[in-house]
Structure formats: C-alpha cells, structure tokens
Amino acid sequence: MNSKEPRPHTGRRRNEAARRAILDAALGLLADADGAPVSVETIARAAGVGKQTLYRWWPSKGAVLLDALTDRAAQDVPVPDTGSLRRDLRALATATFRASQRPPAAPALRTLVREAARDPHLADLLRTFTESRRADLRRILQRGRDRGELPADRDVELLIDQFYGFFWYRFLLGHGPLDTPTAERITDSLLGWAGAAEGPQESSTAATASISTS
Amino acid sequence: MNSKEPRPHTGRRRNEAARRAILDAALGLLADADGAPVSVETIARAAGVGKQTLYRWWPSKGAVLLDALTDRAAQDVPVPDTGSLRRDLRALATATFRASQRPPAAPALRTLVREAARDPHLADLLRTFTESRRADLRRILQRGRDRGELPADRDVELLIDQFYGFFWYRFLLGHGPLDTPTAERITDSLLGWAGAAEGPQESSTAATASISTS
DNA sequence: TAGTTACCGAGACCGGTAGTCTCGTCAAGA
DNA sequence: TCTTGACGAGACTACCGGTCTCGGTAACTA
Numbered sequence: 001m002n003s004k005e006p007r008p009h010t011g012r013r014r015n016e017a018a019r020r021a022i023l024d025a026a027l028g029l030l031a032d033a034d035g036a037p038v039s040v041e042t043i044a045r046a047a048g049v050g051k052q053t054l055y056r057w058w059p060s061k062g063a064v065l066l067d068a069l070t071d072r073a074a075q076d077v078p079v080p081d082t083g084s085l086r087r088d089l090r091a092l093a094t095a096t097f098r099a100s101q102r103p104p105a106a107p108a109l110r111t112l113v114r115e116a117a118r119d120p121h122l123a124d125l126l127r128t129f130t131e132s133r134r135a136d137l138r139r140i141l142q143r144g145r146d147r148g149e150l151p152a153d154r155d156v157e158l159l160i161d162q163f164y165g166f167f168w169y170r171f172l173l174g175h176g177p178l179d180t181p182t183a184e185r186i187t188d189s190l191l192g193w194a195g196a197a198e199g200p201q202e203s204s205t206a207a208t209a210s211i212s213t214s
Numbered sequence: 215m216n217s218k219e220p221r222p223h224t225g226r227r228r229n230e231a232a233r234r235a236i237l238d239a240a241l242g243l244l245a246d247a248d249g250a251p252v253s254v255e256t257i258a259r260a261a262g263v264g265k266q267t268l269y270r271w272w273p274s275k276g277a278v279l280l281d282a283l284t285d286r287a288a289q290d291v292p293v294p295d296t297g298s299l300r301r302d303l304r305a306l307a308t309a310t311f312r313a314s315q316r317p318p319a320a321p322a323l324r325t326l327v328r329e330a331a332r333d334p335h336l337a338d339l340l341r342t343f344t345e346s347r348r349a350d351l352r353r354i355l356q357r358g359r360d361r362g363e364l365p366a367d368r369d370v371e372l373l374i375d376q377f378y379g380f381f382w383y384r385f386l387l388g389h390g391p392l393d394t395p396t397a398e399r400i401t402d403s404l405l406g407w408a409g410a411a412e413g414p415q416e417s418s419t420a421a422t423a424s425i426s427t428s
Numbered sequence: 429t430a431g432t433t434a435c436c437g438a439g440a441c442c443g444g445t446a447g448t449c450t451c452g453t454c455a456a457g458a
Numbered sequence: 459t460c461t462t463g464a465c466g467a468g469a470c471t472a473c474c475g476g477t478c479t480c481g482g483t484a485a486c487t488a
Contacts, residue, residue, distance in 0.1 A: 010456075010457055010458075010461070010462045010463075011455080011456065011457080011461075011462035011463030011464070012454070012455045012456060012457095012462075012463055012464045012465075013455080013456065013457095013463090013464075014464070015455095015464070015465070018464090018465080018466095035334075037332065037445090039444080039445060039446080040445080040446065040447080041444095041445080041446090044466090044467095048466080049465085049466070050465065050466040050467055050468080051446095051447080051448090051466095051467085051468085052448085052449085052450095052464095052465085052466085052467090052468095053464075053465065053466075055446095055447070055448080056464075056465090060446085060447085061445095061446070061447090113331070114331040114332060116331075117327070117328040117329075117330075117331030117332065118251060118328060118331065118332055119446095127387070130387070154403075155399055155403075157390055158380075158396070158399055158400065158403060159403070161380050161383050161384055161390055162376055162379070162380050162400070162403065164383060165376070165379035165380040165381070165382065165383030165384065166372075166375050166376050166379040166380070167379070168379065168382075168383055169375050169378060169379030169382055169383070170375055170379065173341070173344075176371055176375055182372070185369055185372055186372065186376070189368075189369075189372060189373070189376065189404075190403075192406070224432065224433045224434075224485075224486055224487070225432075225433030225434030225435070225484085225485065225486070226433075226434050226435040226436075226483070226484045226485055226486090227434085227435075227484075227485060227486090228434095228435070229435070229436070229484090232435090232436075232437095251474090253473085253474060253475080254474080254475060254476080255473095255474075255475090258437090258438095262437080263436085263437070264436065264437040264438055264439080265437090265438085265439085265475095265476080265477090266435095266436085266437080266438090266439095266477085266478085266479095267435075267436065267437070269475095269476070269477080270435075270436095274475085274476085275474095275475070275476090333475095429488100430487100430488085431486105431487080431488080432485100432486085432487075432488100433484100433485085433486085433487100434483100434484095434485090434486105435482105435483085435484080435485100436481105436482075436483070436484090437480105437481100437482090437483105438479105438480085438481095438482105439478105439479090439480090440477105440478085440479080440480095441476105441477080441478075441479095442475105442476085442477080442478095443474105443475095443476095444473100444474085444475095445472100445473085445474085446471105446472090446473090447470105447471090447472090448469105448470080448471080448472105449468105449469085449470075449471100450467105450468090450469080450470095451466105451467085451468090451469100452465105452466100452467095453464100453465075453466085453467105454463100454464085454465070454466105455462100455463095455464085455465090456461105456462085456463095456464100457460105457461090457462085458459100458460080458461080458462100
C-alpha cells in the first residue's frame with residue numbers, strides 16, 4: 001500500500017532525561033579516567049540506565065563517546081575572519097590550544113582517540129570531525145592567499161597538516177606546551193617568521209631584520 | 215654463600231627457531247591485517263608455538279610486536295651529517311617518509327600505534343623509540359644552528375614537533391602523500407621557503423651566506 | 429647411562445569487554 | 459482498555475590478554 005505515509009508514532013516516547021544522563025555520564029567518565037578505557041557497562045551504570053537503552057540510540061560505544069564530547073565542545077573553537085591571515089591563524093591556534101587544554105576536554109579527547117584506535121566505527125566518526133576542522137583552516141588559508149598574504153605557490157594542504165599535525169602530536173604525547181606563546185610561534189613559523197607583525201614581507205632579505213624582535 | 219658465582223646453565227636451551235617463528239609470524243600478521251588488532255593467540259598459532267613460550271621471553275604482546283618491527287626496520291633511517299642543514303633535513307625527511315611507506319613497515323607500524331593506544335606498556339616502548347628519533351633531529355638542527363644556518367631565536371623543539379607531527383599525522387590518517395617532493399617541501403617550509411634552492415636568503419646572520427650553498 | 433634442569437606445545441582457566449537478547453514494566457496514544 | 463514501543467535489569471555469547479598447569483623433551487652433568 002501507500003506505506004509512504006509515515007505511520008503516526010505510538011507507544012512510549014524516548015526519554016530525554018535518559019539521553020542527557022547517558023551523555024553526561026559518558027563525558028564525566030571520559031574526563032575522569034585519563035587514558036583508562038571507558039566501558040559501556042560503566043556508562044550505563046553511572047547513568048542509571050540499561051545497556052539496551054544505550055544501544056537503542058547509538059550504534060556503538062564510540063558513537064556515544066564522540067556524541068558526549070562534541071555535544072559540549074562544539075562551538076569552543078569558532079572560525080575567525082578578521083581580514084588578516086596572520087590574525088586569523090593566531091586566533092584559531094590560540095582557541096584550539098586553549099580548548100584542548102581545559103578540562104574536561106583534554107582527558108576526554110585523549111581517551112576518545114585511544115578508543116578510536118581500536119574502534120573502526122569511532123575512527124570514522126573522528127576522521128570526519130578532524131576533516132571539518134581541516135576544512136575550516138583551509139578556508140582561512142585560502143582567504144589569505146586570495147588577499148595576497150600567502151604566496152600562491154605555498155602548499156595549503158602542507159600547511160594544514162603542519163598545523164594540525166603539530167597540534168595532535170603535542171596534545172597526544174604531552175611533552176611540550178600548547179599555550180598562547182606557542183600559538184603565536186607556530187603561526188609565525190607557518191607564515192614566515194620574517195615580517196611577522198604586519199605588511200607583506202616579500203623581498204625575502206629586506207624584512208627580516210625589522211621584526212625578529214618580538 | 216658465594217652465590218655470586220653464576221650457576222652454569224643447565225637444562226634445555228632456548229629454541230632459536232621458535233623465537234624467529236614468533237617474530238616472523240608477528241610481523242606478518244602486523245603487515246597483513248592493516249589496522250585490525252593482532253591477538254596473542256593468533257601469533258602463537260601462526261608460529262606453531264604455545265602462548266607460554268611467548269610470555270616466557272616477552273613481557274607483553276606489545277613488546278613482541280615492537281620487537282618484531284624494530285628487528286628489521288632498525289637502521290632504515292640513518293642520521294645524515296653532510297655539513298648542510300638543509301641537505302641533512304631533506305635527507306632525513308626523505309628517508310623517514312620512504313621507510314614509512316614501503317611494506318611491511320607501513321601497515322605494521324600503523325597497527326603498532328593502534329595497539330599502543332590501549333597498551334601502556336607498548337606506549338612506553340614506543341615513546342622511547344620516538345624520543346630517540348626526536349633526539350636525532352635535534353642534533354641535526356643544533357648543528358645547523360651552530361653553523362649559523364638557523365637563526366638563534368628559532369624554537370628548535372617547535373621545529374622538531376612540526377616535522378614529526380606532520381609526519382605522524384599524515385602517516386596515521388593517510389590522507390596526503392609522504393613522498394620525495396613532500397619531503398623537499400616540508401624541509402623548505404621549516405627552514406624558510408624563500409631562497410630555498412640556493413643562496414643566502416637573509417642578511418640578519420652573516421654566517422648564513424658561506425655555507426648554505428649546499 | 430642416568431639424572432637434573434628448564435624450555436617446549438597445548439590448552440584450560442580467569443577476569444574483563446562489546447554487543448545481543450529476553451524479561452517484566454511502564455508511559456503514551458487510539 | 460488495548461496496543462505499541464521505550465524502559466531498567468541483567469543473562470548470555472564471543473573474544474581477548476595474561477596466568478597456570480600438564481606431559482614431553484632437549485641439553486647438560488655426574
């Protein structure tokens with residue numbers, strides 16, 4: 001028949017409180033146990049919920065964890081558009097580093113990556129997440145190139161991977177700082193530490209002397 | 215008593231064939247199942263060996279995997295010392311990228327990192343491995359700085375993390391090339407793309423002129 | 429040759445996990 | 459009141475890392 005007609009919903013509705021309880025419990029556990037894996041049993045128990053309720057709404061444990069994390073940390077890193085490439089990049093770096101450092105994001109994200117290492121489902125989700133961040137940075141760089149702030153022959157993909165590679169490397173290994181001075185230094189390193197402050201720095205030789213101060 | 219005297223070895227000796235069989239089986243499984251986890255059972259079965267034999271000689275599964283990988287890929291990336299920073303860095307990048315791409319290293323290393331994400335023991339081993347690579351690069355950069363090829367105010371640790379961060383990011387995500395042109399581009403990007411090919415590109419440091427000829 | 433020692437393959441076993449399935453219950457609409 | 463589907467609870471399967479035990483066997487010693 002015309003089963004196209006979506007049969008009106010009957011029966012008990014989804015319990016929104018349970019959804020929130022699951023996400024909250026997941027985020028809390030992600031944040032607490034730094035590095036230690038978070039089990040489904042633990043999440044369900046902490047949320048006061050049956051495992052089946054969890055699997056009814058999410059396809060895997062990884063999906064729950066990612067959902068719990070992005071649920072809050074979504075808009076922590078806005079994409080700047082100030083009209084200056086260097087300022088945009090510096091702002092993005094600063095916001096990214098800062099968001100990655102303050103709890104509960106830091107331990108949660110670390111645990112999430114560890115889980116992704118053995119959960120292909122979660123790995124996929126995480127890949128699309130990072131790809132969207134890469135796309136944000138790509139837009140920033142291309143705007144800058146259109147304005148002539150970036151030489152046309154610089155490899156944008158290379159720059160993107162240098163930035164996020166640096167970030168993830170330091171974030172996951174945790175052997176070096178990810179603070180505001182670092183954000184400025186990585187910006188200068190990517191765009192050319194010569195002529196850092198402002199103005200086109202061409203004529204490679206000339207500008208160097210003036211700025212290397214800061 | 216003088217138990218200091220090491221009692222001469224008695225009893226059956228270690229079976230070298232079993233050792234090799236285990237390492238070969240481990241490497242083969244690491245290489246075959248890209249990303250898929252490798253279980254101890256599988257290794258033991260493939261090597262025709264009891265699990266206990268494996269645990270008699272290695273403290274954990276991760277140790278076996280790392281041993282299997284470094285057993286062969288040890289000296290694939292020699293540390294260059296040509297007298298030119300740019301040439302050294304380019305050589306290191308090229309060798310690193312090349313070694314990471316050719317089988318069986320590539321899938322095996324990827325699997326190894328995934329295993330390390332949930333095996334703290336293996337994570338430690340892998341950390342010391344990467345730290346030694348970082349130390350190699352640090353020496354190269356410091357030699358270059360001593361020769362005046364690198365401005366004294368450039369952050370060496372930042373450069374190291376930019377390089378290896380970029381490498382691991384591309385290697386693990388696999389979304390961009392790690393070939394020879396990329397090795398040259400990342401070198402130029404780190405050392406300054408201006409005046410990349412030849413000639414001194416800045417006036418600030420006098421020494422630069424004399425050596426960068428390559 | 430006989431005895432001792434320690435490695436060998438095999439596999440049972442333990443604790444823990446992801447995901448499935450079933451049960452009796454409960455809320456929302458017809 | 460009856461149907462539907464979500465709910466909490468937890469048993470269950472399948473798998474894995476790591477431990478333990480077993481009978482057998484190679485290498486060395488007396």
